[in-house]
Amino acid sequence: MRFRVLITFIFRRYGLWISLVLLFLFGIWVVRSWKHDNMDWRFVKAFGINLPMRYGIHGIDVSRHNDRIDWKQVRQLRADGVRLQFVFIKATEGATMFDKHYKKNWREAKKSELRRGAYHFYHPTRDPLRQANNFINHVTLETGDFAPVVDFEVINGQSDETVINGLRLWLETVEDHYNVRPIIYTNRNLYQRYIKGHLDEFPLWIADYSTKHLRAYDDDKLYLWQHNQNGWVKGIKGRVDFNVFVMDDDRMSEICLP
Known part of the structure; x- marks a missing residue:
């Protein structure tokens, strides 16, 4: 009308x-x-997903669920002109758990000339200080590696105050050890309830599978976007999470070890 x-x-x-x-x-x-x-998206058959081609730096994240990875095949892979440039690797979980494939994946990722990052799966019911030390005891970072990542996906029935304070203790403990501000990985709902307005000073890596929601995040803190969890990469078993770096390329150093 x-x-x-x-x-x-x-x-x-x-x-x-x-x-x-x-x-x-x-x-x-x-x-x-x-x-x-529409030109911002291009269907890349080798990966089996739509890649947001408005961004130039593409990467993946892996864990023991991907089993043994053939990093030689990953390194050689090209798809429609796109080359994978970074990978985040699960290192630890909770206060005691350690990913059994982490050491090999960490070593082989460097040989494959991929920028590496390590992440910790956070459990709000576990002591945050012990969780931070679990990560610190297993992960040695080098210049150029991504800052440590806390993977925040569950609340396990804990109060908002417990979740937020625990995350802050983990983040500050890890920051003091590595002398770099850690990255928070989370989804849209948890971001809005626990991160926004509480932990805004930390770089953000968001898992959001709709392009319509990206404007909902602080543009100055959103560095990484996990846009798809159903990719396929030759040399890796099972489906693979795909990510992009959403800042200008020259800002990558802001979330890496100097």
Whole structure:
């Protein structure tokens, strides 16, 4: 209805021919905008998913669930001109658990010339200080590696205060040890309830499988976006999470060890 009123107004104000020209130019703008949005995505058959090609740095994350990885095949893989450039590897979980494939994955990722990052799966019911020390005791980082990551996906029935304070203790303990601010990985719902307004100073890696939601996050803190969990990579068993670096390329150093 509003569109019809607008068209009537244009015709009355500018006359038939000028109105047609204006509508024609408006149509061109709409089509070009639509094409631009669609060109941001390209279907890459080798990965089996749509990649957001508006970003130039693509990577994955892996854990023991991917079993033994053939890093030689991963290193050689190219798909429609896209090369994987980074990988996050699960290292620890809770206060005592350690990923059995971490050491090999960590070593082979470097040989494959992929930028590496290590992450810890956080349990709010476990002592956050013991969880931080579990990560510190198993993970040695080098210059150029990503900052440590806390993987925050569950609340286990804990109060908001317990969750937020525990996360902060883990983050601050790990930051003091590695002398770099850790990255928070989480999903949209947990971000809105526990991170936003409470832990905003930490870099954010968001798992959100809809492009419509990216504007909901602090643009100055959102560095990484996990956009798909159903990718396929030759050399890796099972489905693989795909991520992109959403900042300008020259800002990568902001979330890496100096």
